[in-house]
Amino acid sequence: MGEQAAKIGKKLEGFGEQLFSGFGWIELDRDKEIKCKRSSHNKRTHGLDLVMKFDNPYISKKQGVVVECKNRQMQSITKENIEKWVKELVNSIECAQSSEELSDFDLENTTLNTGLLLIHANDSFDEEKYWKYLKEIAVSGRRNPINIFIAGNNEIDQWNSLITFVKSTFTNNFSYIYPSINGSTKTSSNCLSINSLYSKYFFAQHTKMIPRTQDGVQYDFPIKQAIMFSFDCISKDSFRYMWSMFKYYQFEDCEEYVFVFYPRNTGDIEKLYS
Secondary structure, three states: OHHHHHHHHHHOOOOOOOOOHHHOOEEEEEEEEEEOOOHHHOOOEEEEEEEEEEEEOOOOEEEEEEEEEEEEOHHHOOHHHHHHHHHHHHHHHHHHOOOHHHOOOOOOOEEEEEEEEEEEEOOOOOHHHHHHHHHHOOOOOOOOOOEEEEEOHHHHHHHHHHHHHHHHHOOOOEEEEEOOHHHOOOEEEOOOOHHHHOOOEEEEEEEEEEEEEEOOEEEEEEEEEEEEEEOOOOOHHHHHHHHHHHHHOOOOOOOEEEEEEOOOOOOHHHHOOO
């Protein structure tokens, strides 16, 4: 187990150790080897870097995620390699879905059809090349759909910043909000879904306690905050859109509205005050 932890720890350098637990995801196993069950894969075994799960309000059950980590120099991050990594991840998930090696883990009421490919350039990240490769890769279809998400340096930095900000700004009275799930009222959760990680906007709520005094006695008074995070480009138009979303999803029951932006470029903060 110690050797396995060291191996995956080396792979995760640059990703952030709290990257997944910070989203409320549960780690089931790491550096897991499972038998290959399909001759078309041309392999004897598959190696799973991380197997995670989280509560997904969108499907009313838990969602399983197989995470593959690639920590490479930028010259090794090519279109051909990305296609190969995606294919390997899809094949791993296909065999993981009926793997005896995972039978000891709690996958009851869990859909295991999702993969997350983390690609980290450990020297100098070339964003233009990276996006060019993603647009050009070709992935063959499957009879049973498998969802693959890909994240590069920018997404990894963005998610780590989110985790750091939430931990340093809010207390335990914090949860993510999924408005109007299946036409019903909004749902709160301590988990941030993988779909939300790739969204431009997502919601949360927090209850902060402020000190007040009455008749000489000091007490904590709760203030309910509605929070909206934005990974979109910062502009006055995006701010107006966010404000309209608060109204559309009926957050009138909150005393404070909090807007959280992710600055990408020099001068982004000034845009909000100009």
